[in-house]
Amino acid sequence: MPGNDVILAVDNIHATYNHAITALHGVSFEIRQGEMLALLGANGAGKTTTLKAVSNLLPAERGQINAGTIRYDGLDVSRRKPGDLVRAGLVQVLEGRHCFKSLSVEENLVSGGIGRSGSRAEINRDLERVYAYFPRLREKRRTLSGLTSGGEQQMTAIGRALMSRPRLLVLDEPSMGLAPLIVQDIFQTLRKLNREAGLSILVAEQNSAVALGYADHATVLENGVSVLSGAAASLRQREDVRAFYLGQQPSPAQPTHLHAVV
Numbered sequence: 001m002p003g004n005d006v007i008l009a010v011d012n013i014h015a016t017y018n019h020a021i022t023a024l025h026g027v028s029f030e031i032r033q034g035e036m037l038a039l040l041g042a043n044g045a046g047k048t049t050t051l052k053a054v055s056n057l058l059p060a061e062r063g064q065i066n067a068g069t070i071r072y073d074g075l076d077v078s079r080r081k082p083g084d085l086v087r088a089g090l091v092q093v094l095e096g097r098h099c100f101k102s103l104s105v106e107e108n109l110v111s112g113g114i115g116r117s118g119s120r121a122e123i124n125r126d127l128e129r130v131y132a133y134f135p136r137l138r139e140k141r142r143t144l145s146g147l148t149s150g151g152e153q154q155m156t157a158i159g160r161a162l163m164s165r166p167r168l169l170v171l172d173e174p175s176m177g178l179a180p181l182i183v184q185d186i187f188q189t190l191r192k193l194n195r196e197a198g199l200s201i202l203v204a205e206q207n208s209a210v211a212l213g214y215a216d217h218a219t220v221l222e223n224g225v226s227v228l229s230g231a232a233a234s235l236r237q238r239e240d241v242r243a244f245y246l247g248q249q250p251s252p253a254q255p256t257h258l259h260a261v262v
C-alpha cells in the first residue's frame with residue numbers, strides 16, 4: 001500500500017489494444033508529491049500507452065487494462081472518467097503539442113481553463129502565472145498559434161494544461177522535433193514549476209539525456225515492461241544506461257541489456 005505522499009501509483013499493469021495486441025505486460029512505478037519522474041524507453045516501448053492508461057484514455061482507443069492498478073491520490077483511475085481526473089488535477093499534455101491553430105496563443109491558453117469554474121479575474125491571474133513561466137507566450141499572445149514556432153506551440157500546450165491548475169502534470173515527449181536549446185528551455189521551466197510551485201510531473205521521453213538531467217527519478221520501459229527504476233543521478237552513472245539510452249560506448253565488459261531494478 002503506497003504511503004500518503006504518493007500521488008500516483010502504477011502497479012504491475014498489463015494492457016492490450018483490440019483485445020489482441022499486447023502493449024504493456026508489467027509496468028510499475030510511483031510518483032511522490034512534488035516529484036518529477038521521467039519515463040524512458042525506445043520507440044514502441046509503451047510510454048504513450050502507459051500515460052494514456054494513467055488518464056483512463058485507453059478505452060477511447062480500443063485499449064484496455066487487463067491486470068494491475070493505477071491509483072491517483074489513492075483512487076482507482078479506471079473508475080473515473082478522464083474529465084473527472086482533469087478536474088481532480090491530473091492533466092495531460094498529449095504527444096504532438098495539440099493547439100487550436102486558428103486561435104491566438106491567449107485564446108488557446110484560456111481554453112484550458114474553461115472546464116473549471118472561475119471568474120474572469122481568476123483566469124487572468126492564471127494567465128499571468130503562465131506568462132511569468134513562459135515569457136515568450138506573452139510576446140506572442142495575439143499571434144495565431146498556427147503561425148508560432150514548434151517550441152512556442154509546445155509552450156502553449158503546456159500553458160493550457162497549467163490553466164486547469166494541475167497537481168500532477170503528465171507530458172508525452174515534450175522534446176519531440178524541437179531544437180536542443182528550446183528543449184533545455186522547456187525542461188528548465190518544467191523544473192521551475194516543479195521546484196517553485198510543487199507541481200508533480202510525469203514526463204515520457206525518448207531524449208533520455210535531457211530527461212535524466214532534470215528529473216528526480218526515472219523508470220525505463222523495454223517492450224512493455226518496466227525494467228529499471230531509480231534516482232536519475234544514479235541511473236546517469238550506470239554504464240548500461242549510458243550505453244543504451246545516453247548513446248555512449250560501453251566498455252567491452254559491460255552487460256548487453258538492462259537487467260536490474262535499483
Ligand SMILES: Nc1ncnc2c1ncn2[C@@H]1O[C@H](COP(=O)(O)OP(=O)(O)OP(=O)(O)O)[C@@H](O)[C@H]1O
Nearest residue numbers: 017021023041042043044045046047048049050061
Ligand atoms: N492505438 C493502438 N492500437 C494498436 N496498437 C497500438 C496502439 N497504440 C500503440 N500500439 C502498440 O503498443 C505498443 C506500445 O506503443 P506506445 O505508443 O505506447 O510506445 P511508445 O514508447 O510511446 O513509443 P513512441 O515513442 O513511438 O510513441 C507498440 O507495439 C504499438 O505498436
